Amino acid sequence: MSSISHLRATLNDTLVRLFREFALRDGVDDSDLSNCTLETLVDARQQVIEVVACELAPILETANAHRDPMQKLHPELIAEIFKHMWIGDRFTASYVCRHWRRVAIAHPAVWADMTAFGRSSPRLLLALQRSASSPIDLDFSLDPQSDLVVKRIATATALKLALPSMRSLSIDIRSDTFLLDAFDEPAPLLERFQISKGLQSRDVEHVIQLRSDIFGNSAPRLSCLRFKGIVLPHALIPAFAAVRELHLTPIWSDDMWHSLCEHTLIAMPDLETLHLDLLPRGEATAPFSSRFVPPLARLRNLWVGGLRNIGTGFLLALPHQMCSRVSLHNEGGGVPLEDLLEPLSSVKSMVIWCNLCAVTGDARQFSRMASFMPIHIPSSILTTSVTSYLQALVLQDVDGMLCKSQVFLPRLAYLELVLAASRDNASGFSYDNLESFPHDLRLVAPTLRVLRLTRHPSEISIAYWNNSVYREFMDVLTPDRDVWLEIDGLNVPDIPRTRRRPMTSVASTFASHTASLDEAGRAWAALERISDVALSALQNEE
Structure with a gap:
């Protein structure tokens, strides 16, 4: 039976x-x-x-x-699987079976992470509804092809209803159809807010201007702002009072400096990081005056970039002397080296990475970075006032550097060469001969203790050091005694007047490498690897 x-x-x-x-x-x-x-x-x-x-x-x-093993999974485990999916795939996975669908609908946190949503769609509204009161991280683009007013209003309405639960909001505006009325309610959980709009059009009809009463004057946790192509109001914005990090690419206007100082920055007394990317459409008619700048007593990180000498004008007007880290990217313009290095009593560590130069002083309290044309680096940077106290130097991609005379480095103890493979044909890289040290650059370092040879962190193949290169290179350095040789990611034969050892003085170039870093980030990482403690130990070694 x-x-x-x-x-x-x-x-x-x-x-x-x-x-x-x-x-x-x-x-x-x-x-x-x-x-x-x-x-x-x-x-x-x-x-x-x-x-x-x-x-x-x-x-x-x-x-x-x-039953199917997937049916046996615990609901909390299925919810975690959903969270690791791209937002579009979560909708697809929710139709796998009734059990998964029940889990997806019953766990609002599954729909809270929408950082890669892409273009706005009807699913955005559904995801916002399903997220309930969970803290939401949303990143999406408004569809420029959508001309239906009903769709735009529906998106704005959904954002407005979800605003009390929003923790991070990033919107890419590709047209002038966005409705800022969606942000007229308080945002008690909002920590990061970003709006980006293309700067192709200067037509005032297409300008997007924030309202001074945004978020109902209440966003107590808002600490990071990123605006591109957005016009800020000529009034204080109470909702920005707690902001500590500001990334701003403003639309150029004659009164931009006035508005930035007297309305935007003054409303952020706790500002610690300021990133200004200046892309002017014309020359400024009003000077950059420091008398308009608020105290900014907590400002520590400053990044300024612009065409011609616009970035320099902004930098000198801002309180850059008290900042622990300053970056100046002045495309096509000069760099006020004396003003930039003013807080440093002497330069102890230097990294020249592509067209960037990063330096730091004694206690590593102040660090500075500036962009240079490679052909101007020796004459602009390797001056006597800088090289007299230099103890550590990292050089990367220096083939374009030209220098007809010797550069004397009387206190240099650590030299690192970051070498890339040379491209000798259209098929790719050849690792038989790495790029040689520039023939026109002559370095004399009588106190050198450690020479490190390493390949670029982004290279994954083992490269080989050319014999003729190291002979010529060692003749240039002419050390008085043997130096320690450290090899990081290279195949290097024995080099006269060197003694090999494991890399113990400074961390590996690859250990501090992150694929997501840009060249400026890699330069900062290289500078941070060189510590005063390590340099002191190098000089005291037998």
Whole structure:
């Protein structure tokens, strides 16, 4: 007899017994419950349910053992799987089966991370609804092809309803159809806010200007702002009072400096990081005056970039002397080296990475970076006032450097050459001959203790050092004594007047490499690897 037949027989016997017991309790002689009281019928119904559930349990357990393994996963584990999916794939996965769909709908946190949503779509509204009150991280683009007012209003309405739960919001605006009215409610959880708009058009009809009462004047946790192509109002914005990090690419105007200082920066007393990317459409008619700049007492990181000498004007007007880290990217313009190095009593460590030069001083309290044309680096940077105290130097991609005379480095203890493979044909890189040290650059370092040869962190192949290169290179350095040779990611033969050793003085070039870093980030990482403690140990070694 099958398990189902056995269950049917067992249930029949059990139910007959139960009916007889309940009938006798109400004084009925047979098993007919039609004459029983309502309370008896309710009790009978409950006991029947319990009996059926108890008898069915082992059969259901056996049936579940043959289910798809994915059906057995715990709901919390399935929710974690959803969280690691791209937002579009979450919708697809929610249709795998009823169990997964129930989990997706029952866990609002699954829909809270929308950092890679892409273009706005009807699914955005659905995801916002499903996220309920979970903190939301949203990153999306408004579809420039959508001309339907109904769709734009629906998107704005959904954002407005979700704003109290928004933790991070990033919007790429590709047209002038965005409705800023969506941001007129308080945002108690918002920490990061970003709006980007292309700067192709200067038509005032297409300008997007923030309102001074954005977020209902209340965003107590808002600490990071990123604006590109957005016009800020000529008024204080109370919702920005807690901002500590500002990345701004403003639309150029004659009163931009006035508005930036007197309305935007003054409303951010706790500002620690300021990133200004200046892309002017014309020359400034008003000078950059420091008398308009608010105190900015907590400013520590300053990044300024611009065409011609616009970036220099901004930098000199801002309180750059008190910043621990300053970056100046002045495309096509000069760099005020004396002003930039003013807080440094002497330059102890230097990194020349592509067209960037990063330096730091004694206690590493102040670090500075500037962009140079490679052909101008020796004459602009390697001056006597800089090289006299230099103890550590990292050179990367220096083939374009030209220098007709020797550069004397009397205190240099550590020299690192970051070498890339030379491209000798259209098919790719050749690792037989790495790029040589520039023939026109002559370095004299009599106190050199450590020479490190390494390949570029982004290269994954093992490269080989050309014999003729190191002979010429060592003749240039002319050390008074043997130096320690450290090899990082290269195949290098024995070099005269060097003694090999493991890399113990400074961390590996590759250990500090992150693929997501740009060239400026790699230059900063190289500078941070060179510590004063390591340099002191180098000089005291036997």
